[in-house]
Amino acid sequence: MSNDIIVNLESVSKVYSMGEIKVPALRGVSLQVERGEAIGIMGPSGSGKTTLLNLIGALDRPSEGHVYIDGIDITGMTESELTLIRRKKISFVFQFFNLLPVLSAYENVELPLLISGVPEAERKEKVDHLLSLVGLAERAEHRPDELSGGEQQRVAIARALAKPKGSTSSVVVLADEPTGDLDTQTGIDVMRVLIGLTKGEGGTLIVVTHDPDVGKQMDKVYTMRDGRIVGST
Amino acid sequence: MSAFPVGYELSGGLRRKSATLLCFVLASAMVMGVTTYVDSFSIHEWDAVIDIGPIAMTVESGKTEIADRVANIEGVEKVATIDVSSGYVSLANKTSYYQWGGSVVSLDANVFTEFPDAFVLNEGRFPVSDSEIALQTSVAKEIGAQTGDIVNYTYWGDEIQFSLLQLVGVYGNPDVWSRGNYYYYSYYIAVVVPSLLDSTSLRVMTILDVDRSHVNAYDTFSSLSFLQGIEESIRRLDPLYGLPYGSSYYVYDLLGEAVNSYVWWKMSARLNQVSRSGGVGLLIGLVCFLAIRFNVNDRRYESEMLVSRGASSSDIQHIAFRELIGMTIVGTLVGMGIGLLISRFACAATGFFEFNLSLIWEEPFLVSIESIFFSVLAGGLIPPIVFFAYKMLYSAKKSVELETSRLARVWTLFRFIRWDFLIVILASLLMVAMYSSGFVIQTNPVLYAISGFAPYALFLGAASLVMKGFRRGANRLSHAMSSLTGYVPSMVGVRRIGKSASSAAPVAVVLVLAISLAWGSAAVGASMPVTKMNQARLAFGAEITFHLDNYERDRWDQFFTNVTLHPQVEACTKLSVVSATLAMSSMDYQGVSLVAMNPVEYMAVGYDYQGSPLNSSPLRGPLLTLDSVLSGAIVSADIATDYELEEGDTIRAFDESTGEATIITLTVVAIAEALSNGLLLDTGYETPYYGPIYFLDGYYWGSMEVGKNTIWVNAAFVESQLNLTHGAENLYCVRTTEGANSTAVGQSLLDSGGIDVITGNEWASVTKEVSAYLQQTSYRMDRSVDTMLAAMLIATISGGFLLYASEDIQARRREVALMRAMGSDRRLIVKTQGAEMIVLALSSIVTLTLFAPVLITNLLVGYHTSYYLFPAGVTIVLPWLQMIVIFLVFLGSITVFALLTALLSSRVNMASALNAAWAEAGPYGGEL
16 A cells, blocks of 8 residues: 555445444445545435545444555544544544534634644644634634634634644545535635645545535545445546 | 424424423422412311301391291201390399390200200200290309309390399300301300290391201312302392392301311412412423523524425424423323322421321322312413513514614613612612511511512522623633643533523522522521520520419419429529519609519529520629629610610619509619510410401410510519519429420429419420420421422422533534544543533532522521510521531432433534534524
């Protein structure tokens, strides 16, 4: 396996149980993503996109197959080991932003650094840097309910890239419909920031989207249907 | 057509519905519990009141005989006629002539057949000739007549008639006949043959009984209707009935009066208990409000999703309201069932959290129609009222935020004047004014009612300030707590409390009020018996006080010896109380009690006004001085104030009991707040009862001030100037050994000859008084209801915390999932939860420390033990152990919920939680 492969899925399947009924969400998916790449995953509803993202993000475990993040097989890891993987190598951007409402924009961005135990001076430098990159330096003290949808999503993007110094190149940013709750122009702006910032910081971006315009901005786009990858462009 | 399938609202949201249901259940359970308990306990009252003797009604119909027609009325079972006229009786051939007037009757055989218990011979027989008479027992006693004596019978007819008749019998009527209105109409002083009745005042009295199976405590309304129907049928027997003057047949419905009396007693008992439940009611209202808010917020996303799929707002409103009504109906029914159960629990309570479990089965059980009605009303109306109040509040909030209405300006003004701060100030001032005011103001019913609610107003104002404090001070608080809990837990957990939508502050408020109320009930339960004991000690001047009969002076010494030798008597002494007149130059004269004593002996027997034994009270020193300064006097403070007395001043008291004035000159050696004169035989009664049946039962009225207007003097000095044997009321005061039952000691001393040396049956014992007080219906009911309400409080805070926990899980699972997605381990998550709980608990304890003393003091001050005014209105006893147990029980409940919350919220499925759309979708950033 090449050292530039940061995400590697080998014949991954995921089956959900709904009582007696087994519902296959992923059927033997294999996928490789190179470090620094920006890829899109498209497909109709129920095709397995979000499930794929959850498995890559260590939020869920596969029923079969293996998931490698930066060369590490996370499939059989314990919950505490997965916690460390998420802390160091995974970041999320959600459709509904998922900011903590009781914290300011600054504190939301600072939170992952606090969890990682980053010293205060480094935290401040990093947070100020990221907020200025997303154009929200002036809004740092505002709480989520005082920000617009686009601004909230930009805070979420800054938070996704708030990792300890020197580790951003091994970060995989997973974005699930990041523009789904935004108007068209704001969505375009947000995607520009997301891609620019992720690549600028040396991270890898995987975006699940329905939006063809978003797909066009990606280095590569995979299409899914019925739990399988059926094509790529 | 509705956009939803029928029955949609019955599925889903099980947790929400369970939490809401619990809150709704509380309202009807509380009302049902209280009213059913009062109903059940009221059976004792019913049994007493309904025992009116054999005659249910009497009818006066002038000279018209109507017995046959009355007998035909449905519901009437027995009828007899008594001929009644007016007359006077006196004992003939005596120098002291004492005449007694009233109704004189003639009885036919039917009276004895139908109503054998109406006229019961105690002695002799009824008259059979016009030379004989029988007298009512109390009348015979009053005029001093005995069987065989000649009685002078007089009446005013066309001209005055005298007859000398031989007393052939003495009879009694049922006791109840001497009570209430019946007394005036039917006090039959004598029985004679018909020919001796005064024909000019002759009237026919029909006495009757009814089918009493129609009269029951379960349905008093129907019972009264039944009796009123008979009354009306009797009135209609008058052929002129309906004309402007109504019926000339006067019906006196003794049974109806009894039922009415019971109804009013029960009504007042219910009102009293429901008003005492005000604090718990407030809590339940608050919890219902939280439940409604939780429901609305919980359904908001769902509603918006449905709107986006084509549902109309009114459809959604209907669904929400239908669900609310469904839960209200179920909540009311379940609540009524629980209310029935807890009412039995209350019946078994003999004190605050003291039980005799056999009473669960032995006490009567009654669920009246009114109880069901009130419970349905409370359970059925509170949730919809709270729902609409919430809607109005939310709509007002929107309007204010958008600043679209006049309301916005009003609200701005309201905020400007800080309504909560204003309420806190006003309520505090009112309470201070009440506590520091005089007896007249404190016993004013309107002010008393207002002062009862003042702590709750104060509490609501303070609670609002606390909530605002949480909101505005959350950041500072989180910084302050970071060193204790860690930065992340403090930043996320502590600040969560300040979130405007959080139930944290209201739940803290519920907790504080619940603990305060339970503590208050415990404090009242512990303080009242001690208060009554101390008041009795002051009123009686000792543990046991015998009022000696001055005519039995020769036998006193033997009695004193008997008392001294009793193994459970620790000390005893005699007091002589002289009514004297006090005069100073330039002052008006004033009557006072001079209590002559052996100071050293009395020091070992008596008590001060706070209930402390004199030998260990501040009065010990003055008593020793009084022992050495023979002409000394210890003066109560009111006298000292009136006469501007100071220690060392001289006072002169006049005694005129022997017919000529004797002047006693005394020197003030001490001034005391209050002093006992030992003369009282009781400590006053609870609230006087105005019921028609007990109208004349001898309650005490007014505000007698105990411990005032009294001077203690040395008997060795006074007896040299006054005849204390005949010119004073002499008391023999006893202190019993520790743990002795003073009632039993007193009774045994009376049984061994003491009864012959005391006046009548005049003796008082502290334990007898306290025991009677504790056995009072109202006291027992208060303690039982307090116990029941304390149990309700636990259920109420459980409801509050369940809501908080439910809201918490839902609102926080996304936060927990997010933190874990960012790499937080479980420990950090638990610490975050813990930080929140610690702050919640600490802030509750701080609020509790401030509020509980206010509420407890208010409860104690507002609880009257007597209509006498005692210098120490209440002796505060804090049952620490009980209070600690209460605190721990509440704390345990919170801990269980905190653990459950932490457990449930840490078991979050991150994938579903983070992808769930429970985002801040509401137009105003979510919740109200």
